[in-house]
Amino acid sequence: MKVSMSVNGKQVSGDAEPRTLLVHFLRDTLGLTGTHVGCESSYCGACTISLDGKAVLSCTMLAAQADGADITTVEGLASNGELHPVQEGFWERHGLQCGFCTPGMIMSAVTLLEENPEPSEDEIRQGIEGNLCRCTGYHNIVRAIEYAGAKMRGEEPAPAEWENA
Amino acid sequence: MSSTSVLGGVVRRREDPALIQGRGRYTDDVKLAATAHVAFVRSPYAHAQVGSVDTSAAAAMEGVLAVYTAADTDHLGPLIAQVPVGALRPLLNSGTVKHVGEAVAMVVAEDPYVAKDAADAVEVDYDPLPAVVDLKHSLSDEVPVHEGASNTLISWVGPFGADEAALAELQQGIEAAKQRDDAVVVSQEMTNQRLIPVPIEPRSVMADYQAGYDRFDIYSSTQIPSALAGAIGKYFGMSMNQVTVKAMEVGGGFGCKLNVYNDEVLVAFASKHLGRPVKWTETRREAANSTIQGRGWVATATVTGTEDGEILGFELEGIADMGAYSQNFTVAIPFLGLFVGSGQYGFPTYWKMDCVTTHTMTTDAYRGAGRPEAAYYLERIIDMYARRIGMDPADVRRKNYISSSEFPGAVSPMGFPMDTGDYATNLDAALETAGWSDLLAERDAARAEGRYVGVGLATYVEVCGFGPSGLVDLGFSWAEYQMPSAFNGSSLVRVHPDGSATVSIGTGPSGQGHQTTWAQIVGDGLGLDVERIRVIHGDTEEAPPSIGTFGSRSAAVDGAACYEATGKVRAKAARIAAHMLEASEEDIEFADGGAHVAGAPDSSVSWGEIAACAYQPHRLPEGLEGGLEAHAIFSPGNATWPFGTHIAVVEVDPDTGDVDLLRYIGMDDCGNVISPMIVDGQIHGGIAQGIGQAMFEDAVYDADGNLLSGSLVDYILPTASDLPSFELDRTVTPTDVNPLGVKGIGEAGTIGSAHTVVNAVVDALEPLGVTHIDMPLRPRRVWQAIQDARA
Numbered sequence: 007m008k009v010s011m012s013v014n015g016k017q018v019s020g021d022a023e024p025r026t027l028l029v030h031f032l033r034d035t036l037g038l039t040g041t042h043v044g045c046e047s048s049y050c051g052a053c054t055i056s057l058d059g060k061a062v063l064s065c066t067m068l069a070a071q072a073d074g075a076d077i078t079t080v081e082g083l084a085s086n087g088e089l090h091p092v093q094e095g096f097w098e099r100h101g102l103q104c105g106f107c108t109p110g111m112i113m114s115a116v117t118l119l120e121e122n123p124e125p126s127e128d129e130i131r132q133g134i135e136g137n138l139c140r141c142t143g144y145h146n147i148v149r150a151i152e153y154a155g156a157k158m159r160g161e162e163p164a165p166a167e168w169e170n171a
Numbered sequence: 172m173s174s175t176s177v178l179g180g181v182v183r184r185r186e187d188p189a190l191i192q193g194r195g196r197y198t199d200d201v202k203l204a205a206t207a208h209v210a211f212v213r214s215p216y217a218h219a220q221v222g223s224v225d226t227s228a229a230a231a232m233e234g235v236l237a238v239y240t241a242a243d244t245d246h247l248g249p250l251i252a253q254v255p256v257g258a259l260r261p262l263l264n265s266g267t268v269k270h271v272g273e274a275v276a277m278v279v280a281e282d283p284y285v286a287k288d289a290a291d292a293v294e295v296d297y298d299p300l301p302a303v304v305d306l307k308h309s310l311s312d313e314v315p316v317h318e319g320a321s322n323t324l325i326s327w328v329g330p331f332g333a334d335e336a337a338l339a340e341l342q343q344g345i346e347a348a349k350q351r352d353d354a355v356v357v358s359q360e361m362t363n364q365r366l367i368p369v370p371i372e373p374r375s376v377m378a379d380y381q382a383g384y385d386r387f388d389i390y391s392s393t394q395i396p397s398a399l400a401g402a403i404g405k406y407f408g409m410s411m412n413q414v415t416v417k418a419m420e421v422g423g424g425f426g427c428k429l430n431v432y433n434d435e436v437l438v439a440f441a442s443k444h445l446g447r448p449v450k451w452t453e454t455r456r457e458a459a460n461s462t463i464q465g466r467g468w469v470a471t472a473t474v475t476g477t478e479d480g481e482i483l484g485f486e487l488e489g490i491a492d493m494g495a496y497s498q499n500f501t502v503a504i505p506f507l508g509l510f511v512g513s514g515q516y517g518f519p520t521y522w523k524m525d526c527v528t529t530h531t532m533t534t535d536a537y538r539g540a541g542r543p544e545a546a547y548y549l550e551r552i553i554d555m556y557a558r559r560i561g562m563d564p565a566d567v568r569r570k571n572y573i574s575s576s577e578f579p580g581a582v583s584p585m586g587f588p589m590d591t592g593d594y595a596t597n598l599d600a601a602l603e604t605a606g607w608s609d610l611l612a613e614r615d616a617a618r619a620e621g622r623y624v625g626v627g628l629a630t631y632v633e634v635c636g637f638g639p640s641g642l643v644d645l646g647f648s649w650a651e652y653q654m655p656s657a658f659n660g661s662s663l664v665r666v667h668p669d670g671s672a673t674v675s676i677g678t679g680p681s682g683q684g685h686q687t688t689w690a691q692i693v694g695d696g697l698g699l700d701v702e703r704i705r706v707i708h709g710d711t712e713e714a715p716p717s718i719g720t721f722g723s724r725s726a727a728v729d730g731a732a733c734y735e736a737t738g739k740v741r742a743k744a745a746r747i748a749a750h751m752l753e754a755s756e757e758d759i760e761f762a763d764g765g766a767h768v769a770g771a772p773d774s775s776v777s778w779g780e781i782a783a784c785a786y787q788p789h790r791l792p793e794g795l796e797g798g799l800e801a802h803a804i805f806s807p808g809n810a811t812w813p814f815g816t817h818i819a820v821v822e823v824d825p826d827t828g829d830v831d832l833l834r835y836i837g838m839d840d841c842g843n844v845i846s847p848m849i850v851d852g853q854i855h856g857g858i859a860q861g862i863g864q865a866m867f868e869d870a871v872y873d874a875d876g877n878l879l880s881g882s883l884v885d886y887i888l889p890t891a892s893d894l895p896s897f898e899l900d901r902t903v904t905p906t907d908v909n910p911l912g913v914k915g916i917g918e919a920g921t922i923g924s925a926h927t928v929v930n931a932v933v934d935a936l937e938p939l940g941v942t943h944i945d946m947p948l949r950p951r952r953v954w955q956a957i958q959d960a961r962a
């Protein structure tokens with residue numbers, strides 16, 4: 007079957023079997039391999055994308071269900087060569103190590119900050135609890151999201167912990 | 172280090188721009204034309220005789236290219252292992268399967284969905300047999316895992332190298348101590364449960380056999396690219412140089428990608444047989460039951476001491492679960508525990524672990540690999556002893572430490588020479604950072620209000636960064652993978668004619684920031700901006716052989732090789748620069764992208780000018796060879812021995828058993844620090860995995876050998892809301908076994924943390940009389956312990 011959708015601001019279409027998962031359509035048909043598959047059971051969050059403004063798990067959704075949707079993946083976050091503040095935060099605050107959970111984590115964080123521009127640490131932690139990270143213990147992911155939140159509010163981010171040392 | 176040293180400074184990670192924009196390349200992202208896809212048929216039984224394997228329906232499906240069984244692959248032999256003690260894994264098994272998830276057949280199809288359908292269509296007759304899962308049951312040999320063989324593969328006894336007479340004398344000494352009037356003996360059987368490593372990236376491998384050139388390109392999410400190249404060569408009668416392994420980005424490893432797996436060999440076999448690229452990526456369930464697991468010990472720890480805190484002897488006796496087959500290191504993992512069996516202490520220690528097989532997935536190296544288990548027993552029982560004699564747990568530890576005055580030259584009671592250590596300074600720093608006496612007062616105040624607040628402390632010593640290369644004498648030769656005597660680091664530094672530089676190194680990435688760290692070391696040595704330095708790693712075609720990224724070894728061993736290769740390049744460049752500047756070689760200094768004469772900053776040449784000269788031999792000083800590159804192999808004189816102190820504060824809800832982790836303080840000492848940002852990140856992640864073991868994670872097999880926690884639904888990982896922000900600081904005791912003074916930090920957080928949390932929870936429940944709860948401390952188990960204590 008033919009499916010069409012907007013992905014990262016471009017109208018795209020392609021063939022998909024009725025059973026094709028959205029994440030495989032993105033990765034294999036469209037070549038957008040930034041969205042990762044971590045568990046095929048909607049527990050790890052590595053496949054998180056933005057679909058019609060909501061953070062959704064593309065490994066437990068069919069490509070057919072996304073027909074006509076407006077999708078943003080991690081590849082579409084930066085604009086005109088400028089990183090999204092959340093991407094910048096992850097870089098500035100060492101919010102990633104192996105990087106495999108990172109695209110999904112970033113997409114969840116973007117949605118979190120859109121819904122709650124000034125989250126507390128607890129709210130950040132609850133906001134990303136659907137995304138598993140095995141490398142960072144989440145410590146610097148929280149710092150990265152705090153950094154991004156400050157940037158998006160037009161404030162100066164708190165200095166990095168290693169700058170205080 | 173140069174005066175403008177970037178070592179110890181913070182450089183934003185160079186790997187990040189790709190990874191945060193979804194442009195990193197992991198194995199499953201690689202697309203080659205005409206790639207075929209694999210699905211495996213796996214045993215649903217822990218122990219069963221395989222009858223017929225009917226592949227006809229699967230083979231007839233549209234899009235299926237081949238279905239392979241053991242008959243097709245047995246000629247390749249079993250899966251090779253580094254320490255081949257015990258039965259080796261058949262690549263595919265048509266005889267008696269030994270664990271749930273064991274591969275019986277392999278389907279290759281045009282499409283991964285079709286491959287899975289076809290795997291479901293393979294009909295296998297199984298005749299189930301009784302399974303052995305319980306470790307004590309296995310030890311009895313009542314049911315053999317492998318017909319005709321004892322289930323006990325090896326027993327590791329320490330001190331290392333002690334003969335029977337010495338061991339008997341040691342045990343008699345500890346027995347005599349127990350008879351003293353003032354003797355306090357505390358003993359506890361404890362389980363250190365099996366864990367599933369769970370890197371978020373599932374393992375993935377793609378093989379591309381090129382018949383016209385008789386060579387392989389192997390793409391794999393492996394921690395050991397050189398060993399995989401050697402292994403593939405060995406299976407297919409090829410030299411290492413006919414096999415290129417590329418481990419590009421690896422999405423976490425934690426030890427479980429430190430194996431050559433049967434699927435890697437089988438995918439290569441299929442590619443060669445079909446003449447097409449062939450790829451397989453494991454599912455999360457396959458990651459649980461066919462990628463190695465870790466831990467899995469049941470042991471009794473006993474401490475014998477005096478009423479005033481002097482420990483007279485420690486004994487550990489137990490059983491470690493090897494699973495069904497031996498893979499890379501399997502039986503050697505408890506031996507790594509033996510290395511640190513006496514921890515950072517000087518008291519006599521007797522240690523014995525029996526390594527037994529069971530009808531479960533193989534165990535092998537998982538972050539810490541033997542050392543968290545050893546530390547757990549030691550630090551839990553010392554805590555119980557401190558509680559029994561009513562002494563501050565910090566004071567008991569301090570009283571029994573190996574003194575800093577014994578370094579250098581200290582030899583642990585287990586018989587191993589240690590590099591450097593200053594345990595009391597580290598402990599005191601942790602107590603000060605945490606505000607120890609205030610913490611205890613706050614706990615007591617909370618108790619007075621009827622709240623169950625606990626404070627836990629533990630200290631640890633790790634051993635990592637192996638060599639020396641003489642370790643091959645212990646059986647770790649890597650020769651099975653055509654990598655003999657490879658406990659070295661190896662690095663090649665090349666300055667190109669334009670003055671940019673490339674460092675090639677045989678380690679691979681899996682999140683440690685090597686792209687950044689190697690560039691920092693080279694940039695520091697050459698006075699060259701890190702932006703001008705390219706790092707090539709995880710690629711056996713371009714980098715010198717290395718045994719890989721594991722055992723917290725990369726910085727301490729390969730990083731040292733990187734440092735030494737850089738030094739060789741700098742020495743040659745100094746000769747060239749001196750010639751160009753008509754100055755003395757001794758007066759040449761490197762900084763700001765070039766060389767200058769000391770005290771005369773205007774008299775300078777850039778790296779571009781030096782390199783241009785180096786590649787025009789007629790311009791060089793008499794007798795100097797053209798080119799500007801150097802290779803170094805670094806063999807450390809010893810492993811390194813990092814250490815630290817961790818403190819946790821918890822509150823337990825007595826009605827639900829829920830544990831709230833309020834604070835976590837880590838005071839680690841990994842010697843010199845190249846990047847504080849990266850080192851702290853490693854500690855954060857390590858602590859989270861130790862907390863995961865303490866509170867959540869459990870690879871549960873039922874009595875029939877079914878893995879009950881084989882998905883992320885039931886194998887519970889810590890989430891962001893389960894953890895606090897960590898409070899880290901460090902002491903710095905440089906090692907003397909490498910020129911950087913660094914000790915390695917990949918595993919330390921994990922080695923220090925599980926027992927710290929358990930000590931805190933038990934402390935919280937002390938008013939109820941709870942003395943021990945086995946991990947994981949999930950609410951039900953804690954609640955039950957409270958009920959039992961109250962009953």
